[in-house]
Amino acid sequence: MLEVKSTTGLVALIGYPVGHSLSPLMQNAAFASAGLDLVYLAFAVAPPDLPAALAGLKALGFMGANVTVPHKEAVIKYLDAVEPIAARIGAVNTIVNKDGRLTGYNTDAGGFLRSLREAGFDPAGKQAVILGAGGAARAVAFALAGAGCAALTIANRTLEKAGCLAAELTGLKVPVGACNLQEEELRPRIEGADLVVNATSAGMAPAVEAVPLPAAWLNSRQWVYDLVYNPLETKFLRQARQRGCRVISGLGMLLYQGAAAFTLWTGKTAPVEVMRNVLLKATGEPM
Numbered sequence: 521m522l523e524v525k526s527t528t529g530l531v532a533l534i535g536y537p538v539g540h541s542l543s544p545l546m547q548n549a550a551f552a553s554a555g556l557d558l559v560y561l562a563f564a565v566a567p568p569d570l571p572a573a574l575a576g577l578k579a580l581g582f583m584g585a586n587v588t589v590p591h592k593e594a595v596i597k598y599l600d601a602v603e604p605i606a607a608r609i610g611a612v613n614t615i616v617n618k619d620g621r622l623t624g625y626n627t628d629a630g631g632f633l634r635s636l637r638e639a640g641f642d643p644a645g646k647q648a649v650i651l652g653a654g655g656a657a658r659a660v661a662f663a664l665a666g667a668g669c670a671a672l673t674i675a676n677r678t679l680e681k682a683g684c685l686a687a688e689l690t691g692l693k694v695p696v697g698a699c700n701l702q703e704e705e706l707r708p709r710i711e712g713a714d715l716v717v718n719a720t721s722a723g724m725a726p727a728v729e730a731v732p733l734p735a736a737w738l739n740s741r742q743w744v745y746d747l748v749y750n751p752l753e754t755k756f757l758r759q760a761r762q763r764g765c766r767v768i769s770g771l772g773m774l775l776y777q778g779a780a781a782f783t784l785w786t787g788k789t790a791p792v793e794v795m796r797n798v799l800l801k802a803t804g805e806p807m
Contacts, residue, residue: 522548524559530580531785533562534573534595535588540725540750542802543586543778549798550782553791558583567594574598578620584785585615586778587624589721592655599624609662610688611655614781627780628659628773632747633667635772641743644668646714651701651732653681656747657719661685664715665692672696673709701733710737716760718746723754731756740764749774752803771799 533543539562547560565573570591577585587595592611596602599612600621606612612624636643643664650657650664653676664672672694676682682698689696699705710716710733722732728751735756738744744760749770757767779790 522552522559525557527557529556529558530582531558531560532577532582532585533560533588534565534570534585534591535562536564536566536590538562538564538588541588542750542774542799543588545802546775546778546795546798547782550778550791550795553794554786554788556786556788558786565591567591570594571598574615574622577615577617577622582617584617584781586781587613587615589654589656592628593658596624598622605629609658611658613655613659613777614784616784625781625784626659627777627784628656629663629666630780631773631775631777632660633663634776636745636768638772639743639768640766641715641768642667643715645670647671647673647712648715648717649673649675649706649709649713650717650719651675651722652719653678653685654719657717658685660717660719660747661689661696662692665689665694665696669694673713674698675701675706675709677701703737706733707737711739713742715743715745718744718748718754718756721748723751723756724748725750729755731759735759735763738763738765742766743768746770747773749803771803775799 544560544562551558602624606624606626609626613628614625616623674682674686679700686696686698718732722730742765744765745768746754746757747770748754752769761767779792782790
């Protein structure tokens, strides 16, 4: 049983909603395994309350925080500093509080890339389509571009937002296009892609029947990655598997971004296998 004392350090998860998150289970197990007197707590923070929540991190002496949907981009203007990679991406998912100064980091990009390569996909020279243009999509886009992807397409419900992200990627010397989610625009790009990444919340519990696009657009030579990890196999991944695609869940990205955040907060190497086993147990997967 987790023991919380008056000396226990605090780490937060800030998002809206947060009830689906497995980060508290993962990080608390990691803290316990490392013998650290820390506790990780999740807080549902509505967008209008974000500035007050960040001020609260300082006032209450939180060691740091994770930031999730929908705050990864909005949080930046309330921080005291942002490390260069996170500033380039334009999204923060990890905050470190040192001496009352909040510094933002992005561990999503590295976590995504590590999990993608661990699954067996090398993005170098490949074509990819990213569904979504929010904070998670930004991290994925910069990760793929930096890894030598041959071409990227950013597809989003709001074309203007997709276009803005595409424009920000032009300095990385990767051809980047933008389109909306309509069939006549998106389907030809999907059919020509080696990798399709769902970086939207479509399919996340409790709306588990939602899919970001029809499975009929997919083909068996493709890899499909869904950043959603609750449920572990989304309807989108299940349908993609049925089409013969190789599929990757968002659990690996959750694990590796969390491991990097753990190190930023504590200065210690994260107990990755402990964290992995907790996640697998929570999702009912064999260990």
